[in-house]
Amino acid sequence: MGIIWFVYHQRNKKKYAPSSLLSRNISSDPSSTIDPERGSSYFGVPLFTYTELEEATNNFDSDKELGDGGFGIVYYGKLRDGRAVAVKRLYENNCKRVEQFINEILILTRLRHKNLVTLYGCTSRHSRELLLVYEYISNGTVADHLHGERAKPGALPWCTRMDIAIQTASALSYLHASDIVHRDVKTTNILLDNNFCVKVADFGLSRLFPLDVTHVSTAPQGTPGYVDPEYHECYQLTDKSDVYSFGVVLVELISSMPAVDITRHRHEINLSNMAINRIQNHTLHGLVDPSLPFETDYKVRRMITAVAELAFQCLQHAKDMRPSMVKVVEELMEVRNMYNIKDKTEEADILADDVVLLKSLPQPLSPDSALNWISTSSTSTTST
Numbered sequence: 290m291g292i293i294w295f296v297y298h299q300r301n302k303k304k305y306a307p308s309s310l311l312s313r314n315i316s317s318d319p320s321s322t323i324d325p326e327r328g329s330s331y332f333g334v335p336l337f338t339y340t341e342l343e344e345a346t347n348n349f350d351s352d353k354e355l356g357d358g359g360f361g362i363v364y365y366g367k368l369r370d371g372r373a374v375a376v377k378r379l380y381e382n383n384c385k386r387v388e389q390f391i392n393e394i395l396i397l398t399r400l401r402h403k404n405l406v407t408l409y410g411c412t413s414r415h416s417r418e419l420l421l422v423y424e425y426i427s428n429g430t431v432a433d434h435l436h437g438e439r440a441k442p443g444a445l446p447w448c449t450r451m452d453i454a455i456q457t458a459s460a461l462s463y464l465h466a467s468d469i470v471h472r473d474v475k476t477t478n479i480l481l482d483n484n485f486c487v488k489v490a491d492f493g494l495s496r497l498f499p500l501d502v503t504h505v506s507t508a509p510q511g512t513p514g515y516v517d518p519e520y521h522e523c524y525q526l527t528d529k530s531d532v533y534s535f536g537v538v539l540v541e542l543i544s545s546m547p548a549v550d551i552t553r554h555r556h557e558i559n560l561s562n563m564a565i566n567r568i569q570n571h572t573l574h575g576l577v578d579p580s581l582p583f584e585t586d587y588k589v590r591r592m593i594t595a596v597a598e599l600a601f602q603c604l605q606h607a608k609d610m611r612p613s614m615v616k617v618v619e620e621l622m623e624v625r626n627m628y629n630i631k632d633k634t635e636e637a638d639i640l641a642d643d644v645v646l647l648k649s650l651p652q653p654l655s656p657d658s659a660l661n662w663i664s665t666s667s668t669s670t671t672s673t
Contacts, residue, residue, distance in 0.1 A: 333398055335410035339417050342366060342376050349378060356430070356477070360389055360493040365425060373425040374409060378418060389493035390419045396469060396492040404460035406480060406490040426488050431538075432476035435545045442580040447589050448628070449485050450542040454596070455621045456487035461535060462614040465528040470496045472526065474534035475515045475548065476541050496526060514548030514559050519608050529608035535617065536603025539596055540564040545578035561604050568601050588628050595624045 345366030346353050355363045361379045368374055379386045390411070397408040407424040431453060433439040457479055464471055471478075472494040480488040494510050511517075515537050517530035537548050540560050548560045557563040567576040573594060577583040583590050599620050605611050612620070 334394055334408060336413045337410050337420070337422055339412055339420070341369070342412065342420050342422065345369075345374065346376055349376075360386070360491065366422075372409070373427075375423045375425045377421040377423065379420075387419065390421065392495065393421060393492045396495050396497065400464070400467060400469075402460055402463045404456045404487045404489055405463070406488045423490070424488075426480035426482050426490075428481040428483050428485065430477050431479040431481060431487075431541070432547070434481065435476060435541055436547050440545070445545075447581055447592065451592065451596075451621070451625050452485065453479070453481070453487055454539060454542055455618065455625065457489060457538065458535065458614055458618045458621055460487065460489040461531055462618050464495075465531070465614050468497060470526060470528050471531050471534075472496060473511050473515075474531050474538065475512050476538055479538070512548075514561070517608070518606055527608055528614065529611045532603050532611045532614060532617065533605075533608075535614070536600045536611075537561055539600035539603065540576070543578065543581075543593055543597060543600070544576050545580070564597070564600060565604060568597055573597055592624050592627050595627065596621070599624070 343349065345368050346364040349362075349364055353365045355365050355375055357363065361377050364376045364378065366374045366376045379390065394408065394411060397405075406426065409422040409424060411422060412418065412420045428434075429439050430437070434445050457474075461471060461474065471489070471492065473491055474489075478489065478491040480490050482488065511534070515534040517533040520526055520530045520533075537560060540546075540563075541548060544560065544564075546560055546563075549558060550560070551558055553563070557566065564576060567573055574583060576597070577593055581589060581593065583593055599612075599617065603611055603617065
């Protein structure tokens, strides 16, 4: 009987160990208090009880699942005060998850930007599980609308896609100015509200850079199809790693195709491969979503071509050849202005101009070599 009790005790001790680990990490910080019963907070973030969030999500009902990823499952919930929330629940309690839990709190508490998701609070070190509570963004993700369950031909016009690109780029530019690299930029981490305004989410893998440091050496993490190939090869994370991932997002906005699709030709399983191939071979029309008026609206054609050029620059193998996110925002703003400043008398020259634009793209790589270096991202490690 004593042996059975010992085994049971050890299992429970192991299961709840992360809470004490979280306690050791957070209680050492002067901005965090340690008594959740007194309305305390961690790093200025309000605390929720496990019972409160269990009730809000109807005992984490599977019908309330909003999505899942490498970090945990996200549930829809409604608090007692009437607020709709998204509750992120860790897959398992271990040191790595606790580190990501603390990391996301630290990152989000120092940021304020209209295109970044807001963190409402978290559970305490005494909680049976580690949970993060965010504002609820009701309209799904960009991925849902491009090639997921909310995708409908023609439902996402080019002007909306341009706004999504600009707002996402603006959020990433703000992160980089705050010495933060997101490290998991992808369309499933770009949320949309009912007005199709962007909220960038999921900062579990993000890194805060020390001052005067150009890169951080760390094992590659991220999502296949989006991982910077130079980061994958050299283990050096920089803000240009986000730029590469954003280049893939731009191609998704142009094509409505997923970043990885094993049903495509083996050289085009990675969307980045396909984009480089089509752009260098001047066959952009084969990449563009057929529901977009690429062939019939000369202004849209001009804008898509310019965004494809920018995506090509973002997808360069060498990080030094990629633009900064500040430059990306500037370029996208100029592209959007094309819709307002172009006069219809230019329509006859558009086809010739497009050919010149594509031919003027930097050509550091042949199509074959481009496929070789971009294909490395298909072997990138997933987030853990």
